[in-house]
Each structure stands twice: as C-alpha cells, then as structure tokens.
Amino acid sequence: MHEHTPESEELREKVWRYAKYRLDLQPVPLDGPVSFEQLAANGRGTITEAGIGGDAALEVFRDVFAPASISVDHPGYLAFIPSAATEAASVFDMVVSASSLYGGTWLEGSGAVFCENQVLEWLAAEVGLPTGAGGTFVQGGTIGNLSALVAARENAIYELTQAGEPLPARWSFVCSVEAHSSLAHAARVMGCDIIKVPVDDGGRLRGAAVEATVDDWTNVFAVVATAGTTNFGIVDDLRGVGEVAHRHGAWYHVDGAYGIAGMLSPAHRHLYDGVEIADSFIVDPHKWLYAPYDACALIYRDPAQGRRAHTQHGEYLDAVTSTPDWNPSDYAIHLTRRARGLPFWFSLATYGVKAYRETIAYNIAVAQAFADVIRERPYVQLVREPELSIVVWERIGWDQADYQRWSDMLIEKQIALVTPSSHQGRVNTRVAILNPQTSLELLTQILDTMAD
Ligand SMILES: Cc1ncc(COP(=O)(O)O)c(C=O)c1O
DSSP states (O other): OOSOOHHHHHHHHHHHHHHHHHHHOSSOOOOOOOOHHHHHHHHOOOOOSSOOOHHHHHHHIIIIIGGGSOOTTSTTBOSSSOOOOOHHHHHHHHHHHHTTOOOSOHHHHHHHHHHHHHHHHHHHHHHTOOTTOEEEEESOHHHHHHHHHHHHHHHHHHHHHHTTOOOOSSOEEEEETTSOHHHHHHHHHHTOEEEEEOOOTTSOOOHHHHHHHOOOOTTEEEEEEEBSOTTTOOBOOHHHHHHHHHHTTOEEEEEOTTTGGGGGSGGGGGGGTTGGGOSEEEEOHHHHTOOOSOOEEEEESSHHHHHHHHOOOOGGGHHHHTSOOOOGGGGSSOSSOOOTTHHHHHHHHHHOHHHHHHHHHHHHHHHHHHHHHHHHOTTEEESSOOSSSEEEEEETTOOHHHHHHHHHHHHHTTSOBOOEEEETTEEEEEEEOOOTTOOHHHHHHHHHTTOO
C-alpha cells in the first residue's frame, strides 16, 4: 500500500489526470441528487477484502458518485451559501494533502502555522482589531461560533472566580432572531440559554433592542451580532450592539461567517462600523472568500483568552503545551487539524487583496442589478432590499408546492439549484451570489422561468 511501484505511479497519474480534467471543465456540470436505490444499484460493493483496485474505484467515482454530487462552484448553484474556490486555492488544496502537513502545533508545522497566521493577521487588521489579535482556522462557522462562545463563557467564569464572586447556576447569551441556527445549536451543546432579540424592519439587530429585551444581565456572558445574516445578508448595527454588550460587561462576538467578506468592498465598508470593538469574530473563507471547503477563521482580540479556554492537557502533549509556542490546536474545539488555511493563503498571495476586493464588489453589484430586475417584474416582489449579495423574493400567488416544483424543474434542466425558503411563515426563494461566474443573464433567465 505504501510502496512506490510502476502500478502505483500509473494510478497516481490517472488520479492527477482526473483532477486536472475536473479543474479544466468550463462550464462544470451542475449535477444533482440521485436516489439511494440507484446509487446502491450502481455503486455498492466497492469495499472488499481484496480491494477493487484504483482503476475501478476511480471509474465508479467518476461515473456514479461525482455526478450524484452537486458542483458547488456551478454559477447556478445559488441556494444556501455557495462556494466558488479560485483555481489557485483549489490546486493548492491538493498540495496540502500531498505534503502531509500537520497544522496543530508549532513543533510539527511551524511553516504552515506561520503561513496561516499571516492570513489571520491580515483578516484581523482588515476588521480593525489591534495587533496581537489571532486565532486559528477551524472546520466551519458552526465550530467557530461554538469555540468563541466557549471562550467567552470561560472568560466570564475566570473573571468571577478571580473576583471571588459566585457563578450563575445557568448561563445565557444574546443574539437576534435572525441569527444563524449554529448559535441555537451552540446553546444546546453548552447547556446554556439563548435570549433572542427582535430585529428592526430592515432585519437589523440594534443596540437599543438588546437593551430593551435583556432585563437581567447577571447570567449573560456574551452578545452575538451577525455581520451578514444567512437569510438576507443584513449587517447588524455592529457598533450599537457591541457598545451595549460592553456596557454590561459581556463578551462581544461577531458572526461574519458569510458576510464579513463584504467589508473588503470599499463601498460597503461603512456597513461594518463598530466591528473593530469585537472580542472575537469568525469568517468562513469557504463562503465568500473563494476558498475550498472547509475553513473558518476564528479570531480573538486577546488570543490568551482563547488559549485558556481550549488548551488540552495530557502527558503526551506536555512537549507542546508547556512551551510558549503558538499552537493552533489551543484556540478552538479541536486537536488534530489539517492546515486548512493554506489554500486560502496561497490564493490570497497569488492574486493579491485588490482582486478579492473587486470580485466581492462585483458579486454585490450583480445582486443589486438583479434586485432591479425583480422590481420591474409584476409577478415577483422583493421581500427585503438586498444589502450584500443575497436576494430574497416572492413569486406572487405561489404556494410551497409551486416553489418546490419550480426548484425541481431548475435542477432537472440543469439550470440552477435554487430552493424554497420562508420568512415569518411566508414562503419565498433566495439566491446567494458568491460566484463571480454568476451573471445577471443567468439570474434573469431563472426569473423568466417563474413567469408562467
Ligand atoms: C452567518 C452564519 N453563521 C454560521 C454559519 C455556519 O457555518 P458552517 O456551515 O461553515 O458551519 C453560517 C452558514 O451558512 C452562516 O451563514
């Protein structure tokens, strides 16, 4: 299995050729889900004592499993939050695998860790956090939010303990009703309560609403604002919310998993005023920073707080945890870790920050232009004015079944993946425009299919 032989070399060439073929596809196929029965009929029995051989495994992947897995980089993949990695990021992802890197400790991966940290440093500076801010890349926004909230609670416990004060029997944190589901999940995992605050008519959480909703702050360890909500792409009043959090001694976390990338567009930077007072924030390069799955940058204003919360101790780990070295494992809920920030680092280093600013601004411009088209059509209406690159609208007169039939038709015809969504009990649909190849023409074509 580990020897280099002429056969292994031949297989390696074939796999590389396949990877190159996939990277070269222009356009990529959208593909789509296939029934379990069909997959079972065509793709079962690949795991055997003797092995089916690389050729057969590659063939079944290419012919059966790949077409049954949607290409998230297709310009028509517009549901949920798409991912459209740059070419440099995608190819470098293969280098990360080929190099057998370990990204958990300085001892084992100082070069990779230094590289990742340059990206974190740049992100922290863009957001306006002071020098010294830092953290680590984790798998995704869900783990990023959870890790930040765990650090926030640990910090509250630490401060109360230092002051000799009693700890609450049960903790809570605050976020808006529009916050991502990962926050409710974090509360469940942490065994704490969540206080949900209403948003204003524009979908924005404001400091005054937090102040009006929370009447007892004794159990509150954190307030979370969202910089780009998942449903609508709305940026909360980051300064107002943060100031209220700090006035009451709570940690201020900003969930920018999708939307912090929007602040790279110079014309939209003002929307993020106040983000620089955050105690922690996250942003997912696998969302709107054109990196492949999976990578979330988790950054603390004071990394020592993250480290105190997350360092694991064990005899076999003493060699790394007893040193002052920077070990990414110490900053989140993980230990073994892939150096998952490297594909993004390579892409950023290759193309430069300006290219990112321009591409993100372009995505927003396409979203705004699409909203204009929706406004002109009598059979559709915007649910909310788009702020970043997410557009949500209703087809007048349609019910859930109509949306579902339409969505099925789009995928059946290999045009797009756009799914039904809802807001306050009313069904609608939404697109998240994160792919630079998603054009206004394609979006208009999709809208045309709603006409009859
Ligand atoms: C605002 C926000 N936070 C958190 C998440 C969770 O991120 P992940 O899916 O990477 O866990 C998402 C995902 O869409 C999101 O939009």
